[in-house]
Amino acid sequence: MGRFKHALLEYHERSKHRVNSYAPGPRQLDWSTQPDPFRVFQGSPRIALPLAADDLPARYNDLRCGALPPAQKFSLSTIAILFELSLGLSAWKSYGAQRWALRCNPSSGNLHPTEGYLLCPALPGLSGGGGVYHYLCRDHVLEQSAAVDDSQWTDAFSSDGVLVGLSSIYWREAWKYGMRAWRYCQHDCGHAIAAVSYAAAALGWQTRLMVAAADEALTALLGLDRGADFGVAEREVVDGVLWIGIPDAQPDLERLYSILDRAHWYGYANQLSPRHASWPDIDSIDRATRKSQTREPAPPNPEPPLWSATPLLDLSFARIARQRRSATSFDGTARITAAAFFAMLASLLARRDxxxxxxxxxxxxxxxxxxxxxxxxxxxxxxxxxxxxxxxxSLKQAMRPDWLWQRTGPEHLPLYLLLPYDLRAVARLICCHQDIAADSYFALGMLANLEIALKQPWRYRQLFWECGILGQALYLEAEATGARATGIGCFFDDEMHAVLGIQDHAWQSLYYFTVGSAVADLRLSSFAPYEPQS
Structure with a gap:
């Protein structure tokens, strides 16, 4: 464990941006090796998914308060909605001769290292039957990876849910961002977890991370250990598997894995780049944070009192999921009401269901x-x-002793004022001198308890995931308020710590975020994500 702790701290320090030196990255972008944004499994049977999200009645304001609609039945149609509104395309953009896709799940640099998989029993309308599927968002189709003709597989699932697997292709981010790319892949995983959770809730389903299983078992469950299926293609690293459905009806993953030994596997992964640069630090932190089998965790903390104000706009969840965008600049003059600000913060307080x-x-x-x-x-x-x-x-001990820690805002919102001061110039400096941090309504750094990861190194990944989940909640809350948000991966870690007075590793800032009044880029043209179906 000491070796992994050392590797974790070494990566954490070496991957920091500093005012006088940025984290190691490519000296210049090699556009001839820009990764293909879409992973395709050639030779896999494809199942077209209907575009059914517009028929979903769920309202975002209900979901954010935990008022889920009655659970819908699992079928090809409802699975299609789940993927369309979580990992699917949200639009195509163009500028001159350039054209690129946007997705419902955010990604640093729009590079999208996260891939999605479905593990399910036979479902109404799903012609491939039970098995493992890869979601190809470009075409809104399921590519069948494994077909399982075994009643034990169906029995393991019963009719109470499905599994959604998430994996990362590190090269997609490392091509542009170098060593720090591993951090961004973990952020993106957190965004994807949240996106799946929201979309599942809109269908009346609960979501749970399967956290006890070993990464090695999850890798095999998704078929990511099948070397012949990847060949020279970039390998995928498993992030996690989500149970979607009735929380207490989760299947035995080891039982599913044993059944897959008898499955028929299909497809070969496409190669995303003709050449690759090596980033040994990413390999090192990946090894250090791999997870073995653990016991089920203790129940989370007691829930905070329910307090949630209604945002300005009452939008359908389908609309808000697809209109989410990352702002590229803010106007620097608009303001947000205190009520809207407090409503956003209230949505960040964790509640079980x-x-x-x-x-x-x-x-x-x-x-x-x-x-x-x-x-x-x-x-x-x-x-x-x-x-x-x-x-x-712990936070008080880690920060400056002269902070006010003055409770402010609504009674049930645990918001503390530390220092009244105009910090726009400070925010700009922290965010690698970017104006967007100073021109916002507010900016924030996400402080994580790193001591957790020093005791259990795999939790380092999960801390980044939690930051990404917070970011996704802020993205949707901003849209519901008529504002816009953006995650910022380029920030000077220790400048943020210096402002707070943090001097050791007990607490570290892992992500930066801003919310404000966006300035539209009128040079860009926008198009529908998918061609209308006849």
């Missing part, structure tokens, strides 16, 4: 440190949203 927090099986470990610039009736300054009250002593 409310998306996206229902996916998490571990206690809350990440807390936003907010740099507030333009919120009506709220002093500009430095604030902390305490998502887990048990962390208060």
């Amino acid at each position: 409310t998306p996206p927090w229902n996916a998490l099986m571990s206690p809350v470990s990440v807390h936003p440190a907010l740099l507030v610039h333009r919120v009506d009736d709220l002093e500009p300054g430095l604030y902390v949203l305490l998502r887990n009250s048990q962390a208060l002593p």
Whole structure:
């Protein structure tokens, strides 16, 4: 364990951006090796999915409060909605001769290292029967990876749910971002977990991460250990597997794995780039944070009191999921009401059966440190949203002793004012001198309890996932308020720590985020994600 702890800390420090030196990355982009944004399994049977999301009545405001609709039956149609509104395309954009796809799940640089898989029994309308499928979002189809003709497979699932697997292709991010790419892959995994959780909730389903299983077993379950199926293609690394359905009806993963030994496997992965650069630090941190079999975790922390204000717009979930965008600039003058700001923060408080927090099986470990610039009736300054009250002593000890820690805002919102001050210039500096951090309503760094990962190195990945889940919640909350958000991977880690007074590894900032009034780029043209079906 000491060896893994050393590797973790070494990667964490070496992958930091600093004012006088950025983390190691490519000196220049080799456009001839830009990765294909779509993983395809050639030779796999394909099952077209209907575009049925527009018929979904669920409202976002209900989902964010945990008011889920009655659970729909699992079928080809409902599975299609699940993937369309979580991992599917949301639009095509073009500028001149360039054309690219956007997706419902955000990604740094729009590079999308995350791949999605379905494991299910035979479902109505699913012609391939039970088995393992890869979701090809470009065409909104399922590619069958494994066909299982075994009643034990169906019995293992009963009729209470399906599994969604997530994996990462590190090269997709490393091509542009080098060593720090591993961090961004974990952020993207967190965004994808949240996106799946929200879409499942819109269908009345609960979501749970299968956290006890070993990564080796999950790799085999998705077929990612089949070397002959990948050949020279870029390998995928398993992130996690989500149970979608009735929480107490989760299948035995080892039983499913044993049945897959008798399955018929299809397809060969396409190669995404003709050449690759090697990033040994990514290989090292991946080895250090792989997970073995563990016991089921203890129940999460007691839930906070339910408090949730209604955002400005009452939108269908399908609309808000597909209109989510990352802002590229803010106007720097608009303000947000205190009520809207508090409503956003309230949505970040974890509740057991409310998306996206229902996916998490571990206690809350990440807390936003907010740099507030333009919120009506709220002093500009430095604030902390305490998502887990048990962390208060540790956070106070880690930060400057002269902070105010003055409770502010609604009674049931654990928001603390540390310092009243105009921090726009500080926010710009922290975010690699980007104006978007100063021109926002507010910016925030996500403080994670790194001591957890030093004891259990695989939790390092999960801390980044929790940051990504927070980011996805902020993305949707911003859209519901008529605003826009963006995640920022380029920030000076230790400049954020210096502002807070953090001097050791007990707490570290793992992600940065901003919310504001977006300035539209009128040079871009937008097109529907998929051709209308006849």
